[in-house]
Amino acid sequence: MKKTLLFVLTLSVLSARTTSVIREYHYVEILKTWSDAQSYCREKFTDLATVENQSDNDRLLSVLQTLGNYAWIGLYDNMEGWKWALGNADFSNEYSNWTTGEPNNNNYNQTCTLMGSDGDWIDEPCSSQYPYRAVCYHENGPSKYIVVNTKMNWTDARTYCRSNYTDLASVSNQSENNHISSLLTENTWIGLHRNTWAYWSDQTPTTFTYWNENRPNKQWNTVKSCVEVRLTTGMWFDNVCSRNNYFICQKVYSRQQQTFKLKFQSEADLTDPALQQQMLEQLHAKLEKQGLSDFKLRWTVTDGQAFHKEQKKKKDEGSCG
């Protein structure tokens, strides 16, 4: 009777899937520019090295040889990774009106965009050392575009537009550009901006950095958008991407782990080994029916009174990309 009661219970199964990444670093002693190193790594391994935390950086250092001073890793400042404030939309480049030679990130940190009264765009630092007027977009307003005459940094301008209207203005075609520029008398913020050092070569978002003191830094008329690691200290430096360096590639493996939590309520004596075994077998069958294979089941005791059942599925798979 007790068994019947037990197995007619509907099991509630909570499942959590986590994927962990294992990066294997390979030091390559061939001098290449950052983008040639990237191609090489993508061809022979998975990509240029991504470093997500201090223990990764320590492992990175352990593969380095003493020859050479610096080696490329996968971090770079994507000068083309622009976004619109409105909807955080990717800038497709379908329409742009950059002035010749812009965006140039000149003198560093030029990650926000101004439109001049002639309609041309330039990149400028977003900070308050460079306050400008702003042009807001007002989705439901009688006028779609409003010029704010108070000079603010780009971030404050965005806040202002979002509080009072919809957002900083986006520009999607020449007729919009013509219209907006006709409202301007001087350089004015629009919604186009980018985050610096935002992604690694393999598109992992940047969450950890290990910059050397005073890096990244500005250097007049020099754009340093690629990162090299100093072999002796493991500290990172920004440098010109066309410089030739040794480099570090990664081979990436991913491991998937799935955990299920099941709750039983039963009058049955769950400490009975025979009953436990029977439950495991039932459960095994149930999970196999759901298309799971290659898993292990076991009992774990988490407190004195109740038994909690844990099921683990482990699967190793090599993956590239």
Ligand SMILES: *[C@@H]1O[C@H](CO)[C@@H](O)[C@H](O)[C@H]1NC(C)=O
């Ligand atoms: C560091 O990041 C790697 C992925 O690159 C990850 O596998 C590892 O668990 C992380 N280590 C720590 C201590 O967070």
Ligand SMILES: *[C@@H]1O[C@H](CO)[C@@H](O)[C@H](O)[C@H]1NC(C)=O
């Ligand atoms: C913009 O100005 C505000 C003060 O009005 C300041 O708190 C903020 O840090 C500035 N942002 C930048 C990117 O300079």
Ligand SMILES: *[C@@H]1O[C@H](CO)[C@@H](O)[C@H](O)[C@H]1NC(C)=O
């Ligand atoms: C616009 O929003 C800002 C807050 O960002 C506020 O200080 C300001 O008074 C608002 N202006 C108008 C005209 O509503």
Ligand SMILES: *[C@@H]1O[C@H](CO)[C@@H](O)[C@H](O)[C@H]1NC(C)=O
């Ligand atoms: C320009 O873009 C605006 C907004 O996306 C759209 O309403 C308008 O029709 C477009 N004009 C042309 C000529 O494509």
Ligand SMILES: *[C@@H]1O[C@H](CO)[C@@H](O)[C@H](O)[C@H]1NC(C)=O
């Ligand atoms: C940029 O925009 C302005 C005004 O909208 C226009 O007169 C000019 O021709 C545009 N430049 C290019 C290169 O299309």
Ligand SMILES: *[C@@H]1O[C@H](CO)[C@@H](O)[C@H](O)[C@H]1NC(C)=O
């Ligand atoms: C770039 O901007 C960041 C954040 O505002 C600031 O900490 C850094 O000092 C700036 N770098 C240079 C070289 O101006």
Ligand SMILES: [Ca+2]
């Ligand atoms: Ca510029």
